[in-house]
Amino acid sequence: MHISEGILSGPVLGTGMAVAAIGTAVGLKRLDYDHIARAGVLSAAFFVASLVHVPIGPANVHLLLNGLVGLFLGWGAFPVILTALILQAVLFQFGGITTLGVNTAAMAVPAVIVRYAFGPLIWKRPPVAQAAAFACGFGAVLLGAVLVGLALIFTGQEFLEVTGIIMAAHLPVMVIEGVITLFAVAFLKKVQPALLPGYCARPVDDTPEGKNEIDTP
Amino acid sequence: MFDEPFATGRSFIHRIDPRHRIVIAVVYSFVVALTDRFAPLTGALIVSLALAALARLRPAAVWRRLKVVFGFLALIWIVLPLTTGTPFLARIGPMGISTAGVLLAARISLKTTAILIEFTALVATMPLATLGHALGQIKMPEKLVYLVLMTYRYIHLLENEYQRTVRAIRLRGFLPGTNMHTYKTYAYLIGMLFVRSVARAERIEWAMRCRGFRGRFYHLVDFVPTPATWIFSAMMGIIIFWIAILEWGPHLW
Secondary structure, eight states: OOOOTTOSOHHHHHHHHHHHHHHHHHHHHHOOTTSHHHHHHHHHHHHHHTTOEEEETTEEEEOOOHHHHHHHHGGGHHHHHHHHHHHHHHHHOOSOSTTHHHHHHHHHHHHHHHHHHHGGGGGSOHHHHHHHHHHHHHHHHHHHHHHHHHHHHHHOGGGHHHHHHHHHHHHHHHHHHHHHHHHHHHHHHHHOGGGSTTOOOOOOOOSHHHHHHHHOO | OOOOTTTOOOSTGGGSOHHHHHHHHHHHHHHHHTOOSHHHHHHHHHHHHHHHHHTTOOHHHHHHHHHHHHHHHHHHHHHHHHHSOSSEEEEETTEEEEHHHHHHHHHHHHHHHHHHHHHHHHTTTSOHHHHHHHHHHTTOOHHHHHHHHHHHHHHHHHHHHHHHHHHHHHHTTOOOOSSHHHHHHHHHHHHHHHHHHHHHHHHHHHHHHHTTOOSOOOOSSOOOOOHHHHHHHHHHHHHHHHHHHHHHSOOOO
16 A cells, blocks of 8 residues: 555645654654563564565465554554555665655554544453454555545645555455454454553462452442 | 665665655656656656666666566556547458557657666665665655554564475475465465564564663765756756656746
8 A cells, every 4th residue: 555656645644654653753752761672573564574475365465564563553653654655665666755744644654543443442341342453454544545535635636546556456455454353353352462552461479469450440 | 585676786876875866756756657749758867867877777677677567568558449439540350550549659658668667776875874874865654654664674684484384384285276285385474474574573672771771873974965966856847848848837838
């Protein structure tokens, strides 16, 4: 879901840059140096995971995983996605300098939105939790496609049909992202729940003083 | 997988100060992206090709990179001429090929190609470590520079880990297809990648703390702009100014 260089108008590029700059500033501010190694490794993991190609019928699509990025990192999604896009631009020439802002915003804004809309729900009972995890993946790609569409339409009415094609092409991606996010969240809940937001570990404290503390909510 | 085919070389461009190259690339990209007339756009494409020649980029490698965007450009060439509306250049049955649509598609193609070639010539010609340090020296936030360098450091390693897991599931007879089992397997594979990454990140943090890490990487080589750098920057400044004049200046021609 990249917009190539040379398509969007000046105001749209400017808006994208402003949104990306604000988001990145907030994200970096919340990223303290104690956890920055972890953010770096996670961002590398996302970069690699987004190269995974998943079959769908005769074709295959690559994953975006911005829903998961949002779940793991919240506002940290902005700097992490910006970093991934810089690396993609240099290593593969996907996207470039002028669209860095718009592309970062189109992926990171949905990531932060789904994190706060559905993140708290993933610890509810299974049907709700599963629906929330699916919505994280599905919603993040849907919102991303909407933002890309808006960027194109604000550039020129001529892009209405192109926008329609892009939205339609992303529909299967949304469903697959939803399904993958659902299973990945279920997996992480069992294996490494501390990665997910809102997880509070119940401390196992065997001391007599500690025992009293656990029972009090 | 993540090789940098243009990063090393002894061309004129490779010897220009990376900070200057980044700043020039940013300004040039924006000016070209905002240009709409055909004269400056054609000029920009020629300048970009000249930069690629100066950087001694192998045409085959550049072409391989360009193919990625050409898919999108093909979509634009199919859709825009058919949907932009009158006046028509030609008619095919009930459909008309719109003049405005063809012009718009041509404009976008010129811009995209010019910007991509210029970016490859100026920025992809430095190793990522150099790019990271240069970004730091042009006052990008330290944490962002750190993230870029750290991510670059670990993508190779995690890509290996990913390939290892893929080999393991293949050996167990995994055949990807359009079914729930496939998606579940990929989801667990990705989940496992994150679990391993977090475990690794913890060990990295300890190791870095043991070595007295204080939140930044040090760069041992100072970038010194050579006279060639100043001449190149001045030339590029004039060229960018010339493109801007062609686009926005008084139209005497």
